[in-house]
Amino acid sequence: MKTLFKNANLINELGDVLTNQDLLVVDGKIAEIGENLCCDDAETIDCTDRFITPGFASMHNHSPMNIFKGIAEDVHIDDWFNKELWPYESKMQDEDIYWGAKLACAEMINNGITAFADHYFKGHLIAQACQETGIKGDIAWTIFGFGGDCSEELALATKFCEDYKNDALVNPRMGPHSPYMCSPEVLKEVIDKAKELGVGIHLHISETKAQVDASKELHGGKTPFDVVNEAGGFSLPCIVGHGLWVEENDLKYLNDDVVFAVSPKTYTKLGMGDGGLWKYRKQINIAAGNDGSASSNSIDVLEQIRMFALLGKWYDNAEDFTLKEMWQYLMAGHKYLNFNSGKLAVGYAADLNIFDLNTVSTAPVYNPLAAIIYSAVPSVNITDVMIDGKFVKRNGKLAFDEKEIITNASACAKEIYARGRGVTKLYF
Numbered sequence: 447m448k449t450l451f452k453n454a455n456l457i458n459e460l461g462d463v464l465t466n467q468d469l470l471v472v473d474g475k476i477a478e479i480g481e482n483l484c485c486d487d488a489e490t491i492d493c494t495d496r497f498i499t500p501g502f503a504s505m506h507n508h509s510p511m512n513i514f515k516g517i518a519e520d521v522h523i524d525d526w527f528n529k530e531l532w533p534y535e536s537k538m539q540d541e542d543i544y545w546g547a548k549l550a551c552a553e554m555i556n557n558g559i560t561a562f563a564d565h566y567f568k569g570h571l572i573a574q575a576c577q578e579t580g581i582k583g584d585i586a587w588t589i590f591g592f593g594g595d596c597s598e599e600l601a602l603a604t605k606f607c608e609d610y611k612n613d614a615l616v617n618p619r620m621g622p623h624s625p626y627m628c629s630p631e632v633l634k635e636v637i638d639k640a641k642e643l644g645v646g647i648h649l650h651i652s653e654t655k656a657q658v659d660a661s662k663e664l665h666g667g668k669t670p671f672d673v674v675n676e677a678g679g680f681s682l683p684c685i686v687g688h689g690l691w692v693e694e695n696d697l698k699y700l701n702d703d704v705v706f707a708v709s710p711k712t713y714t715k716l717g718m719g720d721g722g723l724w725k726y727r728k729q730i731n732i733a734a735g736n737d738g739s740a741s742s743n744s745i746d747v748l749e750q751i752r753m754f755a756l757l758g759k760w761y762d763n764a765e766d767f768t769l770k771e772m773w774q775y776l777m778a779g780h781k782y783l784n785f786n787s788g789k790l791a792v793g794y795a796a797d798l799n800i801f802d803l804n805t806v807s808t809a810p811v812y813n814p815l816a817a818i819i820y821s822a823v824p825s826v827n828i829t830d831v832m833i834d835g836k837f838v839k840r841n842g843k844l845a846f847d848e849k850e851i852i853t854n855a856s857a858c859a860k861e862i863y864a865r866g867r868g869v870t871k872l873y874f
């Protein structure tokens with residue numbers, strides 16, 4: 447299978463623009479980039495005035511929670527967890543997880559996300575949604591272990607890691623929920639198992655000030671980062687969900703294999719405050735995240751990074767938080783995923799977005815990065831999305847039946863609302 451994109455403008459992972467380039471895709475990979483390329487047996491697509499970029503990576507999601515979009519609004523974060531989401535989740539069925547995840551996959555592709563890192567139970571249902579829509583998923587099976595025993599979930603997560611270890615579209619991880627929902631012993635047990643299996647971990651750390659204060663009280667002055675470090679969490683590849691309240695002393699634990707996935711829409715919406723994330727960001731590996739639609743209401747990393755820049759400029763300095771830096775946050779996640787993606791370079795996976803910036807929202811285009819970061823509507827301006835050389839969105843239309851997904855997800859939502867809130871064992 448060959449596709450030749452002609453006369454395109456390329457935006458690479460650093461935000462550099464190369465004009466009038468041809469890009470040849472062969473068997474799912476970028477085979478050649480240059481001027482005046484020819485390939486007789488390729489499908490040839492004229493990309494004059496279009497911009498081809500690597501796809502976006504979204505590094506912290508709870509994709510099945512798309513099914514809860516809009517169910518708990520205008521509440522304090524404590525009530526959001528304890529009185530809304532956890533009680534609803536306690537009655538969740540497999541079909542809610544599957545259709546929620548599939549709806550999320552469809553939305554992500556529509557918004558130009560070609561790979562995402564997920565954190566939820568029943569990873570095999572999310573993996574199925576990935577296979578059926580064509581998106582790449584790095585899926586961490588969530589494990590709670592506050593009561594001290596996690597053996598049942600750990601066995602399921604282990605089986606999931608073994609089942610998907612060599613899958614092309616799905617990369618498995620261990621997902622201990624957080625230091626506040628796992629005891630230090632459980633954290634260590636899960637991290638040891640991840641090391642044994644040769645997979646990374648993905649967990650929430652220091653999302654709120656209350657979590658940091660509670661950790662210090664419970665663990666003799668230790669922050670959540672201290673607790674994760676003691677359990678060995680930074681000695682293997684680690685995706686940190688949020689890290690909004692990171693402290694200066696926590697920075698010593700960070701290394702090239704640790705990335706923070708940031709979701710400012712969630713932070714502002716749930717009133718989570720202004721922790722150290724913005725202040726220390728130049729010492730942290732940052733990538734775009736999302737947190738799922740129960741808190742963010744959309745899976746749109748462009749919106750998240752736009753908010754990150756705007757809040758940063760507002761708090762701090764309008765000359766900082768530059769376009770290129772924000773663009774690199776949208777691309778950064780690929781480095782921490784196992785998909786050979788995120789670069790416009792020969793040999794990399796052909797996971798690509800094509801932008802049409804000749805629209806009322808984005809024209810005139812003095813600077814394509816400004817048009818994308820501050821003006822674009824990704825579902826509109828990203829007309830085509832390719833993953834492993836296959837179009838999953840073509841000429842503005844998804845390559846699968848989106849109506850079926852919407853109908854089934856809406857039916858699940860009705861049932862969820864009718865079943866109501868259950869009694870949850872979880873509390874924070």
Ligand SMILES: [Zn+2]
Nearest residue numbers: 508650687737
């Ligand atoms: Zn989260």
